Amino acid sequence: MEQNNTESVKFRDKANPERLYFIDALRAWAILMMLQGHFVSALLTESYREEGGMAYSLWAYLRGVTAPVFFTVTGFIFTYLLFKKYEKGWSNPRVKKGIKRSGLLILIGYVLQIRFGRLLEGSINASFDIVHVLQCLGLSMLLIIVLYLAAHKFNKYLFQILLGSVTILLFLSNGTVNQWEFGLLPEWLSNYFTRENGSVFTMVPWFGFATAGACLSGFFHSHLNKQGFYPKVFLITLSIGILLIFQSYEFIRDMGNLTDNHFLHSAIDDSYLFARLGVVFVIFAIFITLRNILDHKTILDIGQNTLSIYILHAMVLYGSITGHGLSRYYHHSLSLSHVVLGALFFLIAICSVVLMADRKVKQLFS
Numbered sequence: 001m002e003q004n005n006t007e008s009v010k011f012r013d014k015a016n017p018e019r020l021y022f023i024d025a026l027r028a029w030a031i032l033m034m035l036q037g038h039f040v041s042a043l044l045t046e047s048y049r050e051e052g053g054m055a056y057s058l059w060a061y062l063r064g065v066t067a068p069v070f071f072t073v074t075g076f077i078f079t080y081l082l083f084k085k086y087e088k089g090w091s092n093p094r095v096k097k098g099i100k101r102s103g104l105l106i107l108i109g110y111v112l113q114i115r116f117g118r119l120l121e122g123s124i125n126a127s128f129d130i131v132h133v134l135q136c137l138g139l140s141m142l143l144i145i146v147l148y149l150a151a152h153k154f155n156k157y158l159f160q161i162l163l164g165s166v167t168i169l170l171f172l173s174n175g176t177v178n179q180w181e182f183g184l185l186p187e188w189l190s191n192y193f194t195r196e197n198g199s200v201f202t203m204v205p206w207f208g209f210a211t212a213g214a215c216l217s218g219f220f221h222s223h224l225n226k227q228g229f230y231p232k233v234f235l236i237t238l239s240i241g242i243l244l245i246f247q248s249y250e251f252i253r254d255m256g257n258l259t260d261n262h263f264l265h266s267a268i269d270d271s272y273l274f275a276r277l278g279v280v281f282v283i284f285a286i287f288i289t290l291r292n293i294l295d296h297k298t299i300l301d302i303g304q305n306t307l308s309i310y311i312l313h314a315m316v317l318y319g320s321i322t323g324h325g326l327s328r329y330y331h332h333s334l335s336l337s338h339v340v341l342g343a344l345f346f347l348i349a350i351c352s353v354v355l356m357a358d359r360k361v362k363q364l365f366s
């Protein structure tokens with residue numbers, strides 16, 4: 001959930017010099033999905049999870065798309081800005097800014113896992129060093145910078161190919177990496193690669209979503225000002241998305257059978273990652289189509305304050321830092337009607353507080 005209040009990406013075309021807002025709107029949609037998803041998952045009673053049937057399964061699937069959208073959009077935005085001064089390498093101003101922002105995301109991710117009550121008692125909670133979304137996003141941005149610095153002396157299309165290749169390799173190797181042992185690494189470092197200690201977001205496969213977004217941003221940067229770009233990019237993203245959703249499993253299976261490759265055979269179960277990326281591409285296509293009606297100020301403000309919204313929701317719902325959150329007192333105990341009403345109030349309250357604070361801060365420094 002990369003914060004980007006002061007330097008939002010500006011997309012322009014010849015027909016419409018105004019800024020287009022579908023990326024901010026997409027981030028707003030994703031953060032709202034995350035808020036309701038976390039609220040429902042933490043507080044909904046167990047009985048409905050078992051009896052909810054198709055409705056609950058559909059909700060769970062849509063909830064599972066939220067994180068891939070965040071990683072893809074973060075990779076897209078960050079790398080699009082790198083492309084603006086691609087040849088400069090280390091002198092590219094986005095490199096140093098990106099390093100600082102990455103470090104901030106990682107730092108905040110760990111701070112949110114501290115329980116200061118225990119810290120005052122001279123101990124630290126055991127789950128402090130597990131990896132959640134902010135740490136994984138931060139490291140993903142750092143690795144994109146490394147790939148950029150390695151490739152910037154070459155053609156930018158080679159950089160795009162490199163990013164796309166990383167995505168494919170990470171998705172295909174997910175099952176293999178999950179079987180590896182990381183006992184030789186310090187636990188805090190191994191948590192970036194294994195879920196054994198409780199990490200939720202590991203670099204394999206999540207970095208692959210960030211590189212997929214980064215690869216897509218290169219296409220935007222190279223073709224954005226060409227006539228008829230948006231109809232074309234809509235068809236391209238929609239077509240790729242549909243192919244990934246419906247043909248990933250068959251393609252990996254057939255390639256594995258054709259080449260008799262053990263690696264591809266073992267990757268068949270990970271075809272769902274390509275399908276998830278396909279759903280992200282379809283969502284991109286939808287928001288591209290709706291780009292001219294998604295420019296409401298509140299929507300854009302939400303999309304530009306995702307980090308603050310994430311921090312506040314973590315403190316209120318999970319008790320980050322304080323240890324006292326809604327999930328501590330109402331864990332898996334609310335009925336469906338209470339959860340629906342509660343989730344709606346939760347969304348409105350969290351976003352309202354963050355947006356009011358953001359406006360106050362802007363007034364102070366304006």
